Amino acid sequence: MKLRVKNLYKVFGANPEKGVEAARKGMGKEEIMARYKLALGVNDVSFEVGATEILVIMGLSGSGKSTLVRCINRLIEPTAGSVEIDGIDITQLSDNELRLLRMQKVGMVFQNFALFPHRTVQKNVEYGLEIQGVPTGERADKAKQAIDLVGLSGWEEYRPENLSGGMQQRVGLARALASGADVLLMDEAFSALDPLIKREMQDELLALQARVGKTIIFITHDLDEALKLGDRIIIMKDGRAVQVGTPEEILTNPANEYVEKFVQDVDITKVLTVSKVMRKAISVTHPKDGPKTVIHKMHEEGLSRLMVVGKDRKLIGLVEVEKVTDAIKRGEHTLEHVIDRDVITVRPDDNVSCLFPVKKYPIAVVNDDNKLLGIVKRGSLLSGIADFGGTYGHQ
Template sequence: MTKVKVENLTKIFGKKQQQQVALQMVKEKKSKTDIVKETGATVGVYDVNFDVKEGEIFVIMGLSGSGKSTLIRLINRIIEPTSGDIYIDGQDIAKLDKEELREVRRHKMSMVFQNFGLFPHRTILENTEYGLEIRGVEKEERQQRAEKALENSGLLTFKDQYPDQLSGGMQQRVGLARALANDPEILLMDEAFSALDPLIRREMQDELIELQDKVKKTIIFITHDLNEALRIGDRIALMKDGQIMQIGTGEEILTNPANDYVREFVEDVDRSKVLTAQNIMVPAITTNLDIDGPNVALQRMRSEEVSMLVAVNKKRELLGTITADAAAEARKNKQTLHDVLDKNIITVEKDMLISDIFPLIYDSPTPLAVVDNEDNDRLLGVVIRGSVIEALAETTDENEVMDNE
């Protein structure tokens, strides 16, 4: 279900006459620098279109000046759009009056900024209650909701302390808890972790992913850090000069960059920490134990020139493996394939990273089975050692090329 939909959204900063000339120059593919020099107007966002699904972490990524922070402020109308539409649950908030917009901001969305914005003379609990307090929520209810948000963020123990008693990472967790205490449907996060030390930042990314698993909010997350985007984003929109260059999953953007800009932007990423089992798996050569006997299994091995088959049932649920020796023994002893089934096969989920797969396959005598855990371990394919080594080698080769350039 689509939660947020943005259509033809444009923001140009400047006088109306300047905006019209600037719009025409954008259409003519002029650069932001040329437009500023000629018109005095600045293109913040131009003709942006995207949608965000309910419960999705949608990352908007780009370098400084790309328009990403302007875009998130257009979504909640901190900045007024020049043109275009912004729909939340089908309601066009670009056309709401001030009172209607205030209600949407109070009940539909909350924002978490880079600077923590905590009140130094309020306790952690009082800081977390603040949004509910200004909405007029009764003290007992707002305390309960704030405590629940702090508990979800692992901060309830610190509720009576003050911001200066907490580390930067913990302060940002309070900022996140404060936003969640309002129970918003949409969470807007503008460079929320960029002021933190790298180690703390990574911990916050992990916590956001874990927290999202509990609260399942719709999150629009702004960052300039590609690795952060790849780590937390379900999908990513990459911006340049106020326009979206590409929207897709991290894997889609890495494997099929839309243009040279995207290709250059992502070229220094360690793909082994982004690409998954699904990207490198190959079709499994299988035997269906509900139907096949030893003769069929041996015939398939001969025709496919392999010495082992992956055993499944009619529903393609993984059962194990059958080797040529085992099938021959079953034929000799008039047994079924179930009698000689080897259930010792390592399984991995389709979204396991290549960097995590390598230690598993290094000593494995068989390929790894890629399964869909949400569908009764249905077999999707197998990962062979050669595919992993090839993927790791490609990453190494790319890094060496970049080092030599």
């Protein structure tokens, strides 16, 4: 496990230990404030994050999400609990040890970009390496590689004032990547961007993650953003993690009434995968089968269409009863002239929203080797979505 947070508390005010003790006895945020004049920011939060995982922490304003992420790198000092990165409990590190860990292992991307206006893109990206004492030539090379990764090649000598908001955020991301940090903390990183640029940056982050495989903690108040980016999501309320799970788990099995209200108007198709609405392709046919064999199989199974697969179960195409019947009338003994090879295929992990524009059903569900796993009919798509509840549409 790359990152482990265990029983973490943050209390603001004098004698914060009193707040921790009260919280452990079950006292809530408002009661602790009323009785002790202490603000409970993080209340007994525990979670783990694996390498290459994107964990999204979300909640409404005041839920504790930004306080939590700042406790992870001790920009805010935790009151109690532990934060381990690669097995190192950062709450036990000296100032010098913490500074070294931040430089080498943890990068942070802020909402307001936090760029130096007097530095070029290249020099902004080099900054962390410069602080680390990396030689000039080496840090220039590492910065250039990071700039290329975020798609800003050619902009190295421009200053931030010449860049759009989305481009400035790319610079911030490149700076974090250039340091070689394994863990990226992104606090409302895209919330200041226009909606279109925001969606583009979300897509860019997912594409970048596929290439570099970092451990990313992403803070947001936007549920759609959380559903799109998160491998898992933590929903915060009053400093507590009220539910931790995959987007699908949170949408289909909310832990309590608060989470249920939080997600009640979400389009379920944004997280539902094809594997949840497909039916196993039990009945198939093979190129060696003649038209009469296929008609017999269709009659026995009550089907009007069959997928055609090879001996290795790789998809070849589809046959329909009308065309097979015509082949029999023509005296044909093979399926060669009636196989429709223009079958639409999807992967089981694809989002079901990709199915809505499709006009031609059934759709074949295949793996990366083109082996047939199942089929999706229009009826099974709609009934599968209905089984999971929520709203759906063609957005």
